[in-house]
Amino acid sequence: MNAIIALSLFGISSLFLGFLNNRKILLPATLIFILFVLGLNFADWNHEYLWFNSMLRTNNLSINFTTVILISTLLVVAISRGFGDDEEHSHPAEYYAILMFSVVGAIMMVTYENLIMLFVGLEILSVSMYVLTGSDKRNLRSNEAALKYFLMGSFATGILLFGVALVYGSTGSFDIHGIGLAVKDAKSQMGGVYGPILTAGVIMMLVGLLFKISAAPFHFWTPDVYDGAPSLFTAFMSTVVKTAGVAATYRLLSTAFPDMYGTWGNPMIYITAITLIIGNITAVYQQSFKRMLAYSSISHAGYLLITVLAKRPETNSSILFYSLAYSIATISAFAVLIVVSEAKSKAGKPDESFDALNGLSKNNPFLSFVLTISMLSLAGIPLTAGFFGKFFIFTDAFSNPSGIFKGLLIVAVLMSAVGIYYYFKPIIAAYMRNGDTEKIELSPIFKYTLILTTALTIILGIFPDLVKNLF
């Protein structure tokens, strides 16, 4: 768990780096920091350790989730381009520092053993995100988004904390393994009938977590916040925050409350179905590429929840594979969105509608190709990682014998078909519609990052075993 300590120290040191007059050093320095932490992360491989007085527990699963989170962060930082030179973003060092601090929170969310750590991790992550959402100071929408996110988010965290308190009250433990044992005892003594306090606690904790991964019906903040935040941080939110949230939910349900499946199973299945339907159907009607990606992230939360609920030994690797495939493709898409929308700014504001992509392939064949592969991956079409992500999820879901789960599967399949509709809009705009986009100059590091994400998406789409076996 030295990763957390190292990352915090690096966060502070990058603040100090900001005092140097050389801004160019920040981006490479941050990349090196994160790569170092990524290496450090594997020090605990194959050892299950308790850290900090049993506050955190590392195992291979948590290390893998940390890896996915760090890779996503690395990619997001790599496409940050040093946050520009304008007055607006005059403090790049602070952004990098906040990003690193928020990753500390995300790592705590995937390694927590004590529920207090879940809460603390969630808060570190959330507070950082509130700040970053509002970082576009002079943009009204960014301010609105930050305020909205803050109000709704703190409300949700409050509910989570209330849930933690109730669970503690009925089981006498903050420790998820301890809670798991207490619930098991309760099950054997009372035959599956739990007290109202415990039930309410579980439900409230889930509500808090589902809010963070923007599952319907707790998703109302998502489109506005994702739309208002600067695109780079939206990319961060829809990948790192989502992965951490799903991992935390999975850890909670599979460690503390597996014996209460009867209580949370069916509600979660309905929530997943609603998430899939709302995310996909609403995405169809969007005119803005960025807003479409926001709804797409809601729908992917739904797919991820399917495996969380499937209860199969392979679930671990399925979630990991899916989050990795999803994160890489999403970051690719946002990278293209960022450069294209800036090149096509309207009245000083970046143009984030689909129309901005019109005719992109004429002068920017590379960007169009990157966009196409990322969209195909999000849509789950073969030859891309996203297909195998979906494939593993469907396979997991089939192994759950309950009838209601089969219904969920049908919903998921239908919604995948709907997904293709809106994921093809950007591709059609880029290749088939007429428009004029100047040749967009990309910095080397930005270009190589896109080559990397696209290559990874295709390689994982042909040889999923390369990664699936690691997890």
Added chain:
Amino acid sequence: MLTISLILLPIIAGLITLTTKGENAKTIASIFAFAEMILGAYVYYSFAPNASTQFAASYDWIHSAGIKFSVGIDGISLILVCLTTLMVPFIILSTFKNNYKNAPTFYALILFMQAALIGVFTARDIFLFYFFFEVALIPVYFIAAIWGGDDRIKVTFKFFIYTIFGSLFMLLALVYLYMQTAGIAHKSDFESIYAAAKTLNITQQSYIFGAFFIAFSIKMPLFPFHTWQPDTYVESPTAGTMLLAGIMLKMGTYGLIRFVLPIVPLAVDKYGMIAVILSVIGIVYGSIIAIQQKDMKRLIAYSSFAHVGLMAAGIFSRNIDGIQGSLIQMLAHGINVVGLFFIVEIIQQRTKSRELARLGGITQTTPNLTVYFIILMLGSVALPLTNGFVGEFLLLKGVYQYNAWAGAIAGLTIILGAIYMLRMVQKSMFGITSKITDGFSDLTLSEKVVLFPLSFMVIWLGIAPNMFLKLTEPAVIQLLSIVK
């Protein structure tokens, strides 16, 4: 290794084509396509006429899930591999007159498409099959949507969503079958799936049948899932239409033979009649609409819809004649339809029109074109001694054995087919010269290079159908033994 090279060669060729500039692309692409054709011919000649799967190769693909990259060729695959390797070079040659923008990408996509098609026809693992089945859609979508006609965006989009929607149901069925395979470690090769399928009861089989049927009948397409087809064929560039109608359509019929018949025999017993009825409706309906068409390309599109209905009816009749007939007809239809679409393309290039009403009198200046057109047309009408005759005869015999009424109605295809095809030739080629057909020049060498071999195959296959029938027969007999 041979099968692997059949899949790899077009991929490598496509990548090389991508690196070329402008005009060279078509030359490079056609050289590779002919190399692939020679490879295909070698496979044909070294194929032993028995029911075994030959040239097999198998590698671990997704080890943890027991999924293998496993390919091989049996008699049923062989005929489709031959079709693919035989047609793609001519499809590429047929575009030599056109100057497409971004030509390297265009030809690379055709070659990628070929690789995916051969993958579909040689896969011996259900998920590998699905993988190629979907991958094949991507190149042809881009070919149609980038280089197609004015209305291409909407039309190709409909086509893409329609077919993916069907495929997703097939994916569900495949995953379900995979879950039924014996043991904790599931397997997904064809043999394990066939074995697992034996344990299914009629309810399970019915659901799987439904899922497969939706997927394949959208792909072919069968009535009433055909609404994407005519528009897509018309809006695609001719090479794309040839790929779609000539080869890709056969993915659906191949799927019916490979999956539906052996995996869900009980459900086919129960619901096969419905499928046959839908197919027969498609035959008659497609033919009647074809008779009324004014646009030549659209007319051939509907004729293709009618023909595929007969193939499906033959497959669902589940006897040796029906299946053998559908296999030989897949090959014959591929040849005929590629030739006919090419002739439409030639006429369109010279007159800028495909409308029958505006054409006419072309034959006066074009003895060569007339001869080739009539040979291909007769093949499509199924005149004896042409390739179409063998297929349709066997198919009608098979359907008649299954159900006399269905056979009788399906037999209308011969009469109706003659009506729409003769009408097309008569209106476009004969009669009085119109303003735009005045001074129509005869075939150039590059056009003859395509039309001569195709016309030759029409007659050759009509005289010697046994060169394929004897290779497919053992595999079909084995298949039927699983079904019964």
